[in-house]
Amino acid sequence: AGRSANFEVVPTMEKIGGNGPLMAFAMSTLGAPVEYMGMCGFPKLHPVFAEFAKRSKVHSFAEPALTSALEFNDGKIMLGQLASVQDANWETIQARLGDKLVQKLWSSAAFVGMVNWTMLPHMSAIWKKLLTEYKTGKPGKRKQLFFDLADPAKRIEADLLAALKIIGEFQAENDVTLGLNESEALHVAKVLRLKGATKNPKACASLAGAIREKMGIQVVVIHPIQYACAADAEGEVFVTGPYTSKPKISTGAGDHFNAGFSIARLLGLGLPHSLQLAVAASGFYVRHGNSPNREQLVRFLQTL
Numbered sequence: 532a533g534r535s536a537n538f539e540v541v542p543t544m545e546k547i548g549g550n551g552p553l554m555a556f557a558m559s560t561l562g563a564p565v566e567y568m569g570m571c572g573f574p575k576l577h578p579v580f581a582e583f584a585k586r587s588k589v590h591s592f593a594e595p596a597l598t599s600a601l602e603f604n605d606g607k608i609m610l611g612q613l614a615s616v617q618d619a620n621w622e623t624i625q626a627r628l629g630d631k632l633v634q635k636l637w638s639s640a641a642f643v644g645m646v647n648w649t650m651l652p653h654m655s656a657i658w659k660k661l662l663t664e665y666k667t668g669k670p671g672k673r674k675q676l677f678f679d680l681a682d683p684a685k686r687i688e689a690d691l692l693a694a695l696k697i698i699g700e701f702q703a704e705n706d707v708t709l710g711l712n713e714s715e716a717l718h719v720a721k722v723l724r725l726k727g728a729t730k731n732p733k734a735c736a737s738l739a740g741a742i743r744e745k746m747g748i749q750v751v752v753i754h755p756i757q758y759a760c761a762a763d764a765e766g767e768v769f770v771t772g773p774y775t776s777k778p779k780i781s782t783g784a785g786d787h788f789n790a791g792f793s794i795a796r797l798l799g800l801g802l803p804h805s806l807q808l809a810v811a812a813s814g815f816y817v818r819h820g821n822s823p824n825r826e827q828l829v830r831f832l833q834t835l
Contacts, residue, residue: 557790593618773814
């Protein structure tokens with residue numbers, strides 16, 4: 532205290548970031564036809580998203596937030612420049628993209644991922660608008676929705692409880708999945724007044740089941756570093772993951788897990804195989820520093 536310090540930082544790479552772009556890019560490399568709506572540059576696309584825009588159809592309405600990720604063997608420090616997140620609101624989206632396009636994207640999609648709630652202060656308001664103003668899609672055809680809160684401990688408890696309630700409301704006409712890492716799962720359980728732990732795979736799966744039942748949604752999936760677990764109406768399952776103590780990169784591992792899991796669900800796979808695909812997508816990414824395509828993922832799965 533009372534002293535200054537100077538730390539020199541040499542960037543080793545510049546790459547796309549953010550839960551949304553990372554998850555969407557990973558899904559696109561696995562072959563999914565992705566349309567992405569988010570903050571990738573406005574009015575022009577930021578150059579770092581050029582490759583992403585070749586693989587996916589990008590609808591950008593704001594400048595991207597920037598993050599410097601300082602990675603260590605036992606963790607990481609994320610330094611965010613987040614002024615532009617204020618532009619992620621319903622009014623700006625409508626003004627810059629137009630209601631017709633947004634409604635078309637929503638109604639035509641078989642799957643919608645909505646992530647990074649914690650860092651987007653207007654996300655809950657956007658969810659409410661989707662619930663009240665847009666039709667689900669084709670009558671009788673339920674949409675798959677995936678939610679990732681992204682470190683909700685940063686937000687006050689009342690905000691998180693309100694967000695969890697809204698997520699639960701989507702289940703009436705959609706099939707809702709909530710994805711959580713270990714610390715997020717424990718925090719959500721605490722806020723929901725649930726007892727539980729993630730000390731081992733079986734306990735983790737039980738916690739996923741308790742959160743799912745409390746929220747009234749289809750699936751809750753939890754992914755600690757060394758294993759992953761999930762629960763639906765049919766029961767609770769877990770798989771061990773391809774853990775490595777020396778990852779090439781760790782930022783984005785959870786987003787690749789979410790991408791692998793979502794692709795598996797879109798293919799109609801059950802929870803055990805969905806978890807296996809998810810940990811493989813994440814495991815490949817942290818070892819190689821890039822998103823796997825289908826052939827690379829298959830080869831990696833064969834080594835597990």
